Amino acid sequence: MNGALALTIALPLLGAFLLPVLMRVSVAFGVWIGPAILAYGCWILGDLWLTGSMQPFSVALGGFAPPLGINLYADTLALLFALAAQLLGLIFWPFKLDQDSARRQALMLLLVAASTGLALSGDLFNLYVFYELTAVATFGLVAASGTSAAYAATIRYLILSGIGSVLTLFGIALIYGQTGTLNLAHLAQLAPEQLSNELGLAAFLSLLIGIGVKAELFPVNTWVPEVYATASSRLSAFLAGLVSKLALLIILRLLLLVFHQPEAAQVILILGILGVVSGELAAWRAKEMRRMLAFSSIGQLGVLFIAMALPDGQGMLAVLALALHHLVIKSGLFMLADGWGGALQRLRGSAAASPLAAGLFVLFSLSLVGMPPLPGFWAKFTLITELAGQTEPLYLMGLTVFLLATVVEAAYLFRVAAIIYQSAPQERRPDEIPKAGGLSLATAGLFGAGLIATTLLIAPVGDRLQTIAAQAQDVDLYINTVFPATPGASQ
Amino acid sequence: MTLTLLDELLLFSGATLLVALFIGRGLAAGWMVTILYGGQLLTLLKMAALGYGGGIIASSLSFTVMGQNLSWRFDALSWFFALITLGSALLSSWFACGAWERSYAKQGGNIWLFHLAMALNVLSMLILLASGDLLSLFIGWELVSWAGFLLMALAGGVATQAAMRYITYAMAGGMAIFGGLALVYSSSGSLQLDAVLIAVESMSTTKLWLLVILFGGGFGVKMGLLPFHLWQAPAYAETPGPGSAFLGAISSRMGLFAILLVLVKLFGIVNIDSLKIPFTLIDARDLLAWIAVFTIIFPTFTAMKQNDARHLLAWHGIGQGGYMLLGVVVADAMGGAGGLLHVFNHATYQAALFMAVTAVIHRTGTADLNKLGGLVVRMPLSFMVLLIGIIGLAGLPPMNGFVSKWLVYRSLLNEGMPLLFLAAVIGTLGTILSVYKLIHNIFLGQLRVEHEQVKEAPWSMMAPMLILAAIIFITGLFPGIPLAWVASVQEVVGLPATDYTLGGVESVSGSLDMIWVIGVLFAGFGIGAVIFYSAGRSKRVHQLDNYAGGHFLSADVRYQYSDNFYAGLMHLVGGWYRGSFLWLEKSVISLIDFLSLVMQGLYRRANAEFYLLSTALFVMAWVVI
Structure with a gap:
């Protein structure tokens, strides 16, 4: 099997x-x-x-x-x-x-x-290959929408991603040059002797920036608003929901298994904080639903980077919970945005036109800002308790920024909710009011149902996430699984 | 598994919510919900032992999520606040049924959503009041915040804008509490109350300061403490009538409940007292007391400026919250009792006042104090209720507001805080002036011609108003009834309990017996009545006929103006109204707007590759150096 x-x-x-x-x-x-x-x-x-x-x-x-x-x-x-x-x-x-x-x-x-x-x-080179493959598929899909804006966004993304790849490759080359292997488990064994130096740090940072292009790491995420605003909502949902998390997962694995330098975590923390600040603030003035979601996604990924920067994988649970939560919420929100494109002010009266969509929007927004007992609250709770336990002032700053950003986030999300629930202007014909419907609404409904189910089953889900996080944190387990003590016993 | 009384109460409340949700569109849904509130109140009364110091009733509901235990239980503190919550919910909902409901629906309001929001508010408040640890406290807190948002926003238009402002403030407060929670957790390793109680003892001063600021600020937002008060008046005032009666009565007291639980019970007034502000003579407790006093003064004088009756009342709601906090912070037996008793008293008269004003709006269609007048003959019962209410609000005998304010003043004098006392008295002066404006501009003065046919409010609205008026008077006459509950609350939160009698308090430093006070007062009234009635026959004329004093003037000539009331006083204190808090709020918003513009500019730049390469170069340089 x-x-x-x-x-x-x-x-x-x-x-x-x-x-x-x-x-x-x-x-x-x-x-x-x-x-x-x-x-x-x-x-x-x-x-x-x-x-x-x-x-x-x-x-x-x-x-x-x-x-x-x-x-x-x-x-x-x-x-x-x-x-x-x-x-x-x-x-x-x-x-x-x-x-x-x-x-x-x-x-x-x-x-x-x-x-x-x-x-x-399980090895760095394959990761690189798949990473490139993701990029190629994404270019094709973004450009497939056929508009000139989409082509322009793709070109920008293509260039950025290309340079990112070169940097990634450079980092991989450095590692290979130093250790002679690209297998992650092998690297984990060799890392304490060979990579806990400046060379290792340089390799990690070039990997971080290279892969960070996809993980929406500040400041190499400038492609995000354009691409999400022009690509189809379904693709944006997939990219914001999943691909960014996978890129994040690679960085997390590297950080856990190979690079234990405190400086590495520090850089991630600073960039994460900047990501939260820039993303959430930029979303505050966004005039269009998808662009707002794109900026908010940058902010959320920033939060994930903050969680990831916690020393010794303490943030594992928080990263996992926040990542899964964001995956569900952003996918759902992008699905809703499908029918709600264009200027936000156009959405006046759409709650009356499609009440279910409006209800889902409020549900997702509430979970995103962390209203208990929705899952978003628990995800945020795991993060802030870990952050507050750190003595380093930079982490407390991360905590403060995170909390303040949540206030800004609530303000702009509910400004939109208020617009949606406003009564439609008199001069508009009913058919001019944008409706969310059909397949996208059904998909969003699916995510909404998942969210509610998780709310009800939060205790077992939480326990399961804790075991997953504990397993992922265990470096020895990783090494022993790939290189069993008795050779040949693993298959 | 047997259900405890608390389970019953919460289930009852949940059932009310479901009824409002599923059959709330049907006929007589309002009455059904109201009866269910009555049922909840009865269940609460079955727990009355709690109010007389009878231990704790736990809920069977408790669970563990991610290593955190969540539990819910009721004690004297929760019971006292729950009593006020359910009482005001019952009466506001009753008030809403029938005539008001019909006219609201006719104006395009969604009555189903209104009842739903009310039921949601009550349930979430009960959950908050039942919280057995800090995490469930936070959960309840957020639920209350968002439920309140729904009730405030549902009227649309201006109300939604006010609600948006509220939720931004509430989120900021909520996040401050969330941060405080994380800090507490980091030093105690648990959010259970007893664990926190132990951890507080060994906390560093810096941390305690930080926690007092975070929790005090966070809870203070809901109480409308300065400088976080701007949201409250518009949000409460623009809520549909009965909703503002309910919110005005209890909603912002949830902040006081949380302050009592966390700052007073867990952290302890003594610990807070030991937090000195460097290079000054004052400590954290004085700071809180002065914040409370300024919360009394500024909003009260702002209330005086209002020309909308609902806004005037809502601004007073903020100011009266200051008395409650002041009493609690003074923290001796009398002060604590005064502050807590004021929660009860304020709820009664504030609800009555909002209802009276709503009744006037129901009949005349306006709450604009410049467009009313002379309604006393048209709506005599509403006038009586409003009169009783404002006497309570102004804190004058024989109504209940006098007792609680007297206790707070007395404690300030006993504890040697004359400056605070003086400030509190200035606040009361403002209250008296502004409630006079309220009653004068609505009920006294010249009747407007267009209001000549106005009738008294319908009985469905009158009944709850009269009940409230009766409670205001009875608890003014026998303050011992609520003081018994207050004394058990004091014991639970670790304040010295007051020594109460049926008519007031017994104390070596000064006793109060309202039965005597009111007896003397009514003897005075009696003498006045004897003189009045023995003076001979009086002649009855039509109301529109009695203003001119002999001159020939027709009723449509306005010769008595209620516009620009207190012009002289406003001229005197006008310089103080610079709107500095509004300015502060606006500058924060502008700052965020500006930063947002900068950030968008950052993402709009075309040279993304430049960012990437320069970042790469920068980090490489950082590694090498």
Whole structure:
């Protein structure tokens, strides 16, 4: 069963390359192949999740044992995000049929394959490959919306991402030059001797900035507002919800396993604080729903970076909870924004036109600002208790900034809610009021239902997150899983 | 599992919410909800032992999330506040039923949403009052904040704007509390009350200061303490009538409840007293006392300037909160009793006053003090209720407001705080002047021609008003009834308990017996009545006929103006109204706006690559150096 893990990456990849051909042969068959592959992936991962003993395991690809061969590493954290990738791929599947749909669906499969790979890869080079693959798929998908604004945004993103990749590669080269390996478990063994120096720090920082482009790290996130505002809402939801978290996950793994320098955490903390400040403040004046969500997403990712900067992986639980929470909320909000594009003032009266959407917007906003007993509150609670426990003043500053940013966030989110609930201006015809409806509303409703279910089941969910975080924090477990004490016993 | 009384109460309250939610659109939904509030009140009365110092009733509801235990329970403190909450909810909801409801719906209001919001407010307040640890306190706190937002915002228009301002303040307060919570947790490792109580003993002064500021500020926002008071008056005043009666009666007292629980019970007045402000003679406790006093003075004089009756009352609500905090901070037996008793008294007369004003709006369509007058003959019962209410608000005998204010003054004198006493008296002076403006401009003076046909408010509105008026008088005559509850609250929060009698308090430094005071007062009235009635027959004329004093003037000529009331006084104190708090608020908003502009500029720049490379270079340089 464990071997099937590789299929979750291989099948979507294969599908992506075959889909354009299959579509020519039979549209009816081609349309269903993508969702079928993703559903199968969900089933494999779900099965592993439910039947597995919750012990992490490693899969060596091609029969070569690591560190020579490449491996997939699956602990509960990785499985969770891999599952999220497949599931969100399914939820945000580009169902619309037109002449472009083959290309778009193929790119989506590619994006899911790459995202799953990012979650599962056990060595740095594969991570890089999947990272690039994600970028390529994203360019294609953003540009697919066909507007000139989308092309301009894509170009900017392309350049930024390209330079980011070069930096990432530079960091990887530094590491390889120093240690001669790129396997994460192997690196974790070697790191205390070989990488806890200035070279290691330099390597980490170039990796951080390179990968940070996708993780919306300040200040390499200037592509975010343009791309989210011009790409389709479904894609924005996938990017803001999942891809940014996966990039974050890589940085988190690196920080936990390889780079223990306090300076590394410090840089992340400072950039995180700046991200929160810049994102939330910029959202305050945003005149358009999607742009506001994009800025707020930058702010939220900043919060995640603050959580990640907590020493010795203490922030693991907070990162996990906040990341999952943001994943659900932002996906839902972007889905709502689908029907609510354009200037915010246009939305007057839309609550009467689509009450469910307005209700969902309020629900998501409340959870985002952390109103108890919604899950957002618990996620924030885990973060602030950890932050307040630190003696370093910079962490307390992070805490202060985080709390103040929440106030700003509540103000701008509920300003929008107030606009939505205002009565429509007299001179407007009813059909001019933007309506959220159809598939996007259903999808948002799905996330809303998930949010409410989590609220009710918060105690078991919390316990499960705690075990996942504890497992992910355990460096020795990671090393021992990839390199078992008795050779050959792992498979 | 057997249900405790508290479980019953919370379930009852939850059921009320469900009724309002699902069948609240049907006929007589308002009455149904009102009856359910009555049921909740009865359940609360079954717990009456709590109000007389009878221990704790826990809820069976408790759970553990992420290592945090959450529990709920009632003690004397919670019971006292819950009594006021449910009492005002019952009467406000009763007031809303029938005539008011119909006219509200006719004006396009959503009565279903109104009842729902009320039920939600009551439930969330009960949850807050029942909190058994700091985490459940915070959860309850936020629930109350957002439920209040719903009630304030539902009228739309100006009300929504006021509610937006409120929620921004409330979020800021909430986040201050959240931060305080995290700091407490970092030093005690738990948010259970007993663990915190132990941790406070070994806390450093800096940390204690920080916590007092965070919690005091956070809770103070809801109380409308200076300088966080700007949101309150518009938000309460613009809420639909019965809603503002309810909010004005109890909502901002939740802040006082939390202050009592956290600052007084957990941190202890003694600990707060030991926090000195460097290079000055005052400590944190004096600071709180002075904040309380300024909260009395400024909003009270702002109230005097208001031309809308609802706004005038709402501004007073802020000022009266100052007396409560002042009493609690003085913290001797009398002061504590005065502050706590004032919570009860204020709720009674504030609700009555808001209802009377709403009744006037119901009949005349306006609350503008410049467009009313002479209604005393048209609406005599409402006039009586308003009169009783303002006597209570101004703190004069024979109404209940006198007792609580007397206790606060007495304690200030006993404890040797003459400056605070003087300031509090200045506040009372402002109160008396402004409530006179209220009653004069509505009920006295010249009747407007367009109000000639105005009738007394309908009985569905009159009944709760009269009940409240009766409570105001009875608890003024026998303050011992609420003082018994107050004494148990004092014991629970660790303040010295007052020695009360049915008619007032017994103390070596000065006793008060309202039965005597009122007896003497009414003897005086009796003598006056004897003189009045023995003076011979009086002649009855039509109200519109009796202003001219012999001159030939028709009723539509305005010769008595209520506009620009207190022009002389306003000229005198006008210089003080510079709107500095408004200026402060505006400058914070402008600052955020400006920063936001800068940040947007940052993201609008086209040279993103430049950022990336310069950051990379910068961090590399940082590593090398």
